[in-house]
Each structure stands twice: as structure tokens, then as C-alpha cells.
Amino acid sequence: MNKPANIREVARRAGVSITTVSRALNGYPDVNEETRKRIMAITEEIGYIPNAVAKSLVTQESRSFGFILSGLIRGSKHTIIQECLCGIYAFAREVGYEVTMFPVDSAMQLKKSYMQFSREHNLAGVILQGIRTDDEYSREVFSSDLPCVLIDIPADRNRVGSVSIDNEAASAAMTDYLLSQGHRNIAFVNGKEAAAVSTQRYEGYVSAMRGASAPLRWDYVLNGEFDEEIAYREALRFLPEHPEVTAAYCASDLMAIGVMRAAAELGIAVPEQLSVTGFDDIPIAAYTTPSLTTIQQDFFLNGYEAARMLYDIIQGKDVPHRKKTPHRLLERNSAGSIQGGSPLRT
Amino acid sequence: MNKPANIREVARRAGVSITTVSRALNGYPDVNEETRKRIMAITEEIGYIPNAVAKSLVTQESRSFGFILSGLIRGSKHTIIQECLCGIYAFAREVGYEVTMFPVDSAMQLKKSYMQFSREHNLAGVILQGIRTDDEYSREVFSSDLPCVLIDIPADRNRVGSVSIDNEAASAAMTDYLLSQGHRNIAFVNGKEAAAVSTQRYEGYVSAMRGASAPLRWDYVLNGEFDEEIAYREALRFLPEHPEVTAAYCASDLMAIGVMRAAAELGIAVPEQLSVTGFDDIPIAAYTTPSLTTIQQDFFLNGYEAARMLYDIIQGKDVPHRKKTPHRLLERNSAGSIQGGSPLRT
DNA sequence: TTGAAAGCGCTAACAC
DNA sequence: GTGTTAGCGCTTTCAA
Numbered sequence: 001m002n003k004p005a006n007i008r009e010v011a012r013r014a015g016v017s018i019t020t021v022s023r024a025l026n027g028y029p030d031v032n033e034e035t036r037k038r039i040m041a042i043t044e045e046i047g048y049i050p051n052a053v054a055k056s057l058v059t060q061e062s063r064s065f066g067f068i069l070s071g072l073i074r075g076s077k078h079t080i081i082q083e084c085l086c087g088i089y090a091f092a093r094e095v096g097y098e099v100t101m102f103p104v105d106s107a108m109q110l111k112k113s114y115m116q117f118s119r120e121h122n123l124a125g126v127i128l129q130g131i132r133t134d135d136e137y138s139r140e141v142f143s144s145d146l147p148c149v150l151i152d153i154p155a156d157r158n159r160v161g162s163v164s165i166d167n168e169a170a171s172a173a174m175t176d177y178l179l180s181q182g183h184r185n186i187a188f189v190n191g192k193e194a195a196a197v198s199t200q201r202y203e204g205y206v207s208a209m210r211g212a213s214a215p216l217r218w219d220y221v222l223n224g225e226f227d228e229e230i231a232y233r234e235a236l237r238f239l240p241e242h243p244e245v246t247a248a249y250c251a252s253d254l255m256a257i258g259v260m261r262a263a264a265e266l267g268i269a270v271p272e273q274l275s276v277t278g279f280d281d282i283p284i285a286a287y288t289t290p291s292l293t294t295i296q297q298d299f300f301l302n303g304y305e306a307a308r309m310l311y312d313i314i315q316g317k318d319v320p321h322r323k324k325t326p327h328r329l330l331e332r333n334s335a336g337s338i339q340g341g342s343p344l345r346t
Numbered sequence: 347m348n349k350p351a352n353i354r355e356v357a358r359r360a361g362v363s364i365t366t367v368s369r370a371l372n373g374y375p376d377v378n379e380e381t382r383k384r385i386m387a388i389t390e391e392i393g394y395i396p397n398a399v400a401k402s403l404v405t406q407e408s409r410s411f412g413f414i415l416s417g418l419i420r421g422s423k424h425t426i427i428q429e430c431l432c433g434i435y436a437f438a439r440e441v442g443y444e445v446t447m448f449p450v451d452s453a454m455q456l457k458k459s460y461m462q463f464s465r466e467h468n469l470a471g472v473i474l475q476g477i478r479t480d481d482e483y484s485r486e487v488f489s490s491d492l493p494c495v496l497i498d499i500p501a502d503r504n505r506v507g508s509v510s511i512d513n514e515a516a517s518a519a520m521t522d523y524l525l526s527q528g529h530r531n532i533a534f535v536n537g538k539e540a541a542a543v544s545t546q547r548y549e550g551y552v553s554a555m556r557g558a559s560a561p562l563r564w565d566y567v568l569n570g571e572f573d574e575e576i577a578y579r580e581a582l583r584f585l586p587e588h589p590e591v592t593a594a595y596c597a598s599d600l601m602a603i604g605v606m607r608a609a610a611e612l613g614i615a616v617p618e619q620l621s622v623t624g625f626d627d628i629p630i631a632a633y634t635t636p637s638l639t640t641i642q643q644d645f646f647l648n649g650y651e652a653a654r655m656l657y658d659i660i661q662g663k664d665v666p667h668r669k670k671t672p673h674r675l676l677e678r679n680s681a682g683s684i685q686g687g688s689p690l691r692t
Numbered sequence: 693t694t695g696a697a698a699g700c701g702c703t704a705a706c707a708c
Numbered sequence: 709g710t711g712t713t714a715g716c717g718c719t720t721t722c723a724a
Contacts, residue, residue, distance in 0.1 A: 004465050006701055017711045022703060032709055052466035053399050054701035058716045072432050074646045077629040082428045086418050089449055101447060103435050119350050120398035257633065283423040287603065289635040300420045352717055363695045368719060378693055400717035404700045695724080700717105707712075 005048045013042045025050060056122060064098040065307055066126035068114050072103040077228075077254060078282040080299045084129055084151065087303025095311055097124070104131075113137050118146055125159075125310045127151065127303070132194045147313040149306045153196045154322075159313055161321035163306045167197050170295045170327040171204025171251075172211075174277055177293075177329055178247045179212045182338040183275060186214065187238065189250040189259060191226040198226075201251045201279065220245065224255040232258035239266055239274070246274060246338055253278035253285045253294055260288065260334065271336035281330055290333035301325045351394045359388045371396065402468060410444040411653055412472035414460050414487075418449040423574075423600060424628040426645045430475055430497065433649025441657055443470070450477075459483050464492055471505075471656045473497065473649070478540045493659040495652045499542045500668075505659055507667035509652045513543050516641045516673040517550025517597075518557075520623055523639075523675055524593045525558045528684040529621060532560065533584065535596040535605060537572040544572075547597045547625065566591065570601040578604035585612055585620070592620060592684055599624035599631045599640055606634065606680065617682035627676055636679035647671045 011018040016035060024031045024039040042048070056062055067088055072081055085101070092099050102117045114137045118126055125147030131138050141148050142160055150162040178186050188205045191198040202221070209216045222238055224231035231250060239245070239262060250256035256278030260270055268274050270290055278285060281296035305323050312319040357364040362381060370377045370385040377385075388394070402408060413434055418427055431447070438445050448463045460483045464472055471493030477484050487494050488506055496508040524532050534551045537544040548567070555562045568584055570577035577596060585591070585608060596602035602624030606616055614620050616636055624631060627642035651669050658665040 008701080018702080019704085019712080020710060023710090026703085030709060035709080047461075049462050049465040051403075051468065051701055053403055053468050054716090055703075056716095057397075057399055057403055057718090058701080058703050060716065072428070072435065074429065074432055074436075076425060076428060079422060079425055079428065082418070082422060082425065083420065086420055086449075089418065090420075099447065101445065103432075115393075116395050119395040122397065122399050284630050284633050287630050287634050354717080364718080365695055365720080366693085369694090372719085376693060381693080397717055400700090401719075402700095403702090404717080404719050406700065693724105696722090698719105698721085700719090702716085703714105705712105705714085708710085 004051075005046045007048070007050070009046065010039065010042055010048050013046070014039050062122045062124040063096060064100050064121065064123050065092055065310060066100050066102060066114075066118050066121065066123040067129070068102045068104060068117070068126050068131065069129040070104050070132075071130040073105070077284060078280065080280070080282070081129070083299035084303035084306075087300040087305075088127060088307045089303075090300075091304045091307035091311070097307075097311070114141050115144055115146070124314050125149070127306045127310055128153070129306075134194055147310055149310045149313070151302050151306050156321045161309045161313060161319075161323070163302055163309060163323040163325060164197070165295075165297050165302075165327040166324045167200035168204040168207070170279075170329075171201040172208040173204075173329055174249055174279070174295055175205050175208035176212070177331075178249060178275060178277065178335065179208065179214060181247075181275065181335065183247040184214050185220070185242070185245045186247040186249055187220045187222060187242070187245050189222045189224040189231050189234065189248060189255050191224060191251040191255070193223075195226070198251060205249065224250065224252070224258070226252050226255065228254040228258040230258070231255035232262050235259040235262035236265070239263065239268060247277070247335065248274065249277050251279050253280045253282045253292055256292055256294070256334070257284065257288060260290075260292075271334055275335035275338075277335050285330075286332070288334075293332045293335040294330050296328045296330045298325055298327075350397075351392045353394075353396070355392065356385065356388055356394050359392070360385050408468045408470040409442060410446050410467065410469050411438055411656060412446050412448060412460075412464050412467065412469040413475070414448045414450060414463070414472050414477065415475040416450050416478075417476040419451070423630060424626065426626070426628070427475070429645035430649035430652075433646040433651075434473060434653045436646070437650045437653035437657070443653075443657070460487050461490055461492070470660050471495070473652045473656055474499070475652075480540055493656055495656045495659070497648050497652050502667045507655045507659060507665075507669070509648055509655060509669040509671060510543070511641075511643050511648075511673040512670045513546035514550040514553070516625075516675075517547040518554040519550075519675055520595055520625070520641055521551045521554035522558070523677075524595060524621060524623065524681065525554065525560060527593075527621065527681065529593040530560050531566070531588070531591045532593045532595055533566045533568060533588070533591050535568045535570040535577050535580065535594060535601050537570060537597040537601070541572070544597060551595065570596065570598070570604070572598050572601065574600040574604040576604070577601035578608045581605040581608035582611070585609065585614060593623070593681065594620065595623050597625050599626045599628045599638055602638055602640070602680070603630065603634060606636075606638075617680055621681035621684075623681050631676075632678070634680075639678045639681040640676050642674045642676045644671055644673075 007018045007021050011021045024036045127149050129151040147159045152164045155162040222234045248259050256276050260276050263270050270276050278292045278294035281294045285292040285294050353364045357367045370382045473495050475497040493505045498510045501508045568580045594605050602622050606622050609616050616622050624638045624640035627640045631638040631640050
């Protein structure tokens with residue numbers, strides 16, 4: 001592969017200095033029209049493309065968002081990452097930024113830290129997604145002065161912001177919805193303890209149940225680990241033991257799907273005998289039978305808003321470091337009312 | 347944000363030249379152990395991180411795959427891109443490469459060409475996905491000497507390779523399967539004409555039908571544009587007109603889902619009265635009712651193999667420039683046999 | 693074993 | 709309007 005032409009080559013051909021070429025190409029006004037035209041023509045002719053790497057080296061300015069994320073794994077059944085990435089790119093394009101992804105998994109975290117990545121690539125700031133609160137490297141980022149926005153993890157420091165839906169409110173809304181349908185004995189299938197969203201959703205469930213004086217029992221809270229299989233197995237164990245439970249509210253759609261499968265196997269009709277609800281509104285949720293009543297999040301918007309906030313922080317603008325994106329309760333067919341009829345499986 | 351330490355700072359503190367620091371950090375043997383230890387200690391202490399940008403500028407070597415893709419859109423219902431990206435990263439990590447994504451859409455294509463992107467970022471080579479054959483910029487890449495691997499588009503030139511499943515064989519296999527189930531009047535719902543995979547799948551359908559002397563009728567070929575809605579509408583029109591058709595083979599799962607919805611609305615039972623099959627095995631396919639019989643592709647592997655081939659081409663290895671990844675017919679519940687019973691809707 | 697000097701491709705004072 | 713010079717952070721001959 002022959003070496004791409006550089007600015008010197010253009011200068012040589014145009015019979016001017018490289019400075020003049022640089023000025024012409026960057027649209028400076030102090031360049032003779034004639035000269036500029038000649039330079040442009042030559043640029044075109046030899047297919048010259050400025051080397052962005054060299055440019056950023058000298059200007060010391062970076063126009064690149066880092067996107068550090070965990071959970072980019074083979075066989076994922078949702079499009080959360082994709083949506084988020086898409087949102088980040090959407091904003092990045094608006095402001096002429098690039099996006100540099102850095103997928104991490106437990107295995108590789110030892111090899112390279114986030115900071116190392118950020119500095120190596122001269123990033124203007126980073127967006128973190130799916131990184132655990134107790135992650136060793138998270139701290140490193142927070143404590144550095146690198147602008148940083150977290151998705152789904154609360155934070156509000158000097159140069160650190162965060163964006164997510166109001167998980168607690170959304171969770172309370174879902175619980176209230178189930179309550180309003182006449183359910184009292186509502187089980188809650190929780191996600192991972194280490195995830196901030198899990199505790200928030202749990203809080204929402206608890207406060208809504210408490211507000212309605214509904215039974216708040218420890219054994220009604222299952223641990224689904226955000227995993228379809230685990231939720232399935234937990235439900236398989238739990239449901240026969242608790243025929244008085246008429247609704248299972250799950251902290252993710254995938255877990256809800258696992259619970260529905262367990263119900264089907266146990267001969268429990270959803271939603272007639274058991275209401276099941278999810279969280280996230282992943283694409284599958286609309287296609288299950290029955291289709292899933294769930295909380296819709298806009299993951300694209302999360303990414304978009306995270307990028308926007310990061311940009312503002314980078315620019316030194318004084319903006320709120322906490323952004324709540326909207327959520328919506330999507331009433332589909334996996335949850336029903338028990339008014340007037342007894343759905344009890346006893 | 348205070349400027350990160352550079353190599354000069356390390357040299358100053360260690361009381362050596364930057365040359366020595368560079369050598370120590372890059373593991374050259376001709377450095378005194380004492381000196382090396384001191385340098386390492388200081389590096390650690392002040393948190394020095396080498397600037398990869400500057401390094402690649404001087405070494406003129408790039409360890410970065412470009413991933414140019416279209417179709418990273420909001421609200422996508424499949425995880426194809428995600429899987430592919432994941433596969434590319436998996437290989438990239440094995441060989442210590444980075445990945446630089448460049449999502450394109452029709453709107454922005456005018457602004458920056460692929461070549462421009464590749465050169466600006468000093469990419470070692472690029473992987474193209476979802477780029478149309480007739481794309482103006484594709485040609486630019488093919489005709490350049492930049493190493494390049496296309497996913498789902500046949501190509502085999504000097505520095506250009508391609509990877510995909512054997513679409514024609516897979517399509518023929520699906521058609522044969524339907525034939526083996528006793529179907530004769532099989533409709534084919536095609537994707538986009540501009541996509542190479544569409545024509546290949548069409549060819550597979552045609553050759554299998556021909557091989558079985560089954561009726562090959564122009565009006566049995568619908569245009570679904572790889573779109574659920576369009577396929578739905580086409581099926582809504584087509585099915586009542588053709589009660590003799592007992593199977594609809596769709597070139598994508600999403601289109602199959604659209605067709606199933608149309609069938610449901612028309613009161614046609616799937617698979618009893620109409621067999622419907624898809625292509626791709628997206629996550630949703632396993633959760634529809636009935637679950638979708640389809641051709642499973644491994645999109646992760648496509649990405650992984652594309653990266654591997656690109657790497658080999660970059661290294662100048664003499665490898666085949668055409669890689670077929672495996673596919674598999676997944677027999678689920680949307681297609682059935684008509685042996686012995688008449689499923690006709692007449 | 694180490695350092696001085698040149699240079700990767702580019703921009704930006706500062707002169708002319 | 710244009711060129712000269714210096715330098716971004718790093719690697720790499722070549723000498724010492």
C-alpha cells in the first residue's frame with residue numbers, strides 16, 4: 001500500500017509552503033483566492049486527506065467521546081447497547097465529535113484501565129454504561145478530572161454527571177398499577193444487587209406496597225439476577241409454594257419472560273391466574289404470548305442525553321449533572337384485573 | 347483539566363533522556379536494570395500513560411480495524427449489528443487491535459467518504475457491513491488498496507475479501523424442507539433487491555423449486571423489503587388471493603413475523619393452514635407464537651471471521667478471500683407437514 | 693548502556 | 709498573503 005499523500009506533497013505541487021496549504025484547507029481568510037483554488041484543485045487531484053491523528057496531536061484538542069461499556073456479549077437478547085450507542089452517535093454527529101468504544105469484560109479489566117484507554121486516545125470525556133458501582137476502575141475515573149457521564153448509575157460531582165430514567169418512580173408506578181388492578185400479594189423479581197437500578201426498583205416496589213398497605217414480605221422478593229433462566233427457576237420454585245400470589249412484577253423483561261415460561265409449565269394461566277409484568281420494553285416484549293406489560297425506557301435517548309451532558313461538561317457549561325429521561329408504562333396483555341373474580345390458584 | 351504527564355516529564359524525573367525512557371517502556375533489552383526499575387517506578391508514581399496517538403504517528407503503523415456499517419438505527423428489532431461488532435472486538439482483542447466504528451446513513455454519506463474516514467484515522471483496514479452494492483463509496487474502497495472485508499457482499503479481489511453464510515444453499519435448504527413437508531405452492535417473500543443476500547436467497551428458492559418441479563410463479567414472489575410492515579401488508583393482499591398457497595418462506599424473520607400477523611388477522615392458522623418460515627434467527631423468533639422455523643446465522647462469527655480475514659490480508663498472508671460461515675435450519679413450530687391432511691384454505 | 697538529533701504530519705505564533 | 713520556525717509526544721538511527 002503506497003503511502004497516502006501528505007500536506008508537504010500538496011505544498012510542493014502547489015509551489016507554496018505547507019503553512020499556506022494548512023490555512024487554505026482550514027478555511028482561514030488570509031489566503032489568496034487564486035492560491036486557495038489551486039490548492040483545492042491539487043488536493044482533489046491527488047486525493048489528499050488530512051491526517052486527523054497528527055492534527056489532534058498538535059492542536060491538543062480532542063473531539064472524541066469515549067464509550068466505555070460492559071455487557072457487549074455474544075447472544076444478548078436485547079438491543080439496549082445498540083440503542084445507546086446509536087444515541088451517542090446521533091449527538092456526536094451534531095457537534096462533529098467522534099465516538100471511541102471500549103467494551104470491557106471481567107476478563108480484560110486487568111489489562112487496561114479506563115483512564116489508560118482515555119488518555120491513550122486523547123478522549124475529551126467518557127460515557128460509562130453497565131459498569132458496576134463497586135468496579136475498581138470506576139473510582140479511578142470518578143476521581144480523575146476527566147469529564148464523565150454515567151448511564152444508570154447516580155452521580156453528581158464536579159465533572160461527573162449521570163442520566164437514567166427515574167427508576168424508583170417507574171417501579172412504584174408499575175406496582176401501583178398492579179395494585180390498582182386489585183392485586184395485593186405481589187411478588188417482586190429483582191435484578192442484580194450490585195446494580196444501582198436494582199435497588200432503586202426495589203425501593204419503588206417497597207414504597208408503593210407500603211403506601212397501599214399491601215403485604216411486604218421478604219419471601220415475596222425473588223432474586224432473578226437479570227437472567228431469564230434464573231428467574232424461570234426461581235418462579236418454578238416459588239409459584240407452587242405461594243398460590244396466594246396473583247402478580248409477579250419483574251425488574252426486567254427477560255426475567256418476566258422466564259417467569260411466564262415457568263407459569264406455563266406449571267399450568268398457571270397468564271394473566272388470568274397470574275399477572276406478570278416486566279421492565280425495559282425490549283423488542284421481544286411485544287411478541288410474547290401474552291405480550292408483556294412493562295415499563296418502556298428510551299435507551300437511545302439515554303445515550304443521546306449522556307452525550308449531550310458530556311459535551312456540556314467538556315465545554316465548561318454549568319448544567320445540571322443529573323438528567324432523568326422519560327419512561328412510560330406500557331399496558332399490554334400479561335397483566336390483568338382481579339376485580340370481581342377470584343384468580344387464586346388455591 | 348491539568349495536562350497528563352508526558353515522556354519528557356518521566357525522563358526529567360528519572361534523570362535520563364527520553365530515548366531511554368522510551369526504550370525502557372517498550373521493553374528493549376539494552377537498558378540497565380537499575381535504570382529500568384527507576385523509570386518504571388516513576389511512571390507508576392506520576393501515572394504516566396503513553397500517548398498512543400503520538401506513537402502511531404511516528405511509527406506509521408496502525409493497529410486498528412475500521413468497522414463501517416449502515417443500519418445502526420433507532421428502534422432496530424434485531425441484534426445483528428451488535429453481534430457482529432462483538433465478534434470483531436473478540437478477534438481484535440486477540441491480536442491487540444483497536445476497533446473504530448463508522449456508522450453511516452444515507453443522510454451523512456455526502457459529508458465524509460469511507461476512504462476519508464479510513465485515512466484520517468490511519469486504519470489498517472476496514473470491515474464493511476450492510477453497505478449496498480451500488481453504494482457510491484463502496485467502489486472507492488474496493489478500488490483503493492486499503493485492505494477490506496465485506497460482510498454479506500461477495501467480493502474477491504486483491505485486497506478485498508468477504509464473509510457470509512452460503513445464502514443460496516441455506517435458502518435452497520429451507521425451500522427443500524418445505525417441499526419435504528409436502529408443500530408445493532410455496533410463496534417467497536423477498537428482501538431488498540439491492541442487497542446481495544436477497545438475490546442469493548431468491549436463487550436458492552428458485553433452484554430448489556425447480557429441482558422439485560414445483561410451481562415457480564412470478565406472482566408467488568412478494569416484495570417485503572426486509573420490513574415487517576411491508577411484508578404484513580403484502581401478505582394481507584396476497585393470502586386471500588391465493589388459497590392454494592400453503593407455505594410462505596420469508597427472507598427474514600421480521601418479514602415472517604409480519605406475515606404471521608397478517609395470517610392471524612385473516613383467520614388463517616399457522617402452521618395448520620399456512621406454514622411460515624423466516625431467515626436469520628433473531629432473538630424474537632424464538633418467542634413468537636408459534637415460534638419461528640428459520641435459518642440460523644451466527645452474526646458474531648461473521649464479525650469474528652471478517653476481522654480474522656482482514657488481519658490476514660493486512661499481514662500479507664495468502665489466505666482465501668472468501669469465507670462461508672455455517673448456517674443451520676432451526677425447526678420450530680411455524681411450519682408443518684401437509685402429508686395426509688388437506689391444509690388448503692379454499 | 694545511554695543520549696543527541698531527526699522527523700512522523702500537522703498547526704500556530706511571528707515575521708516579512 | 710505568505711513563509712519561517714518551533715513544537716505536539718513519541719520512536720529511531722547513529723554516535724559516543
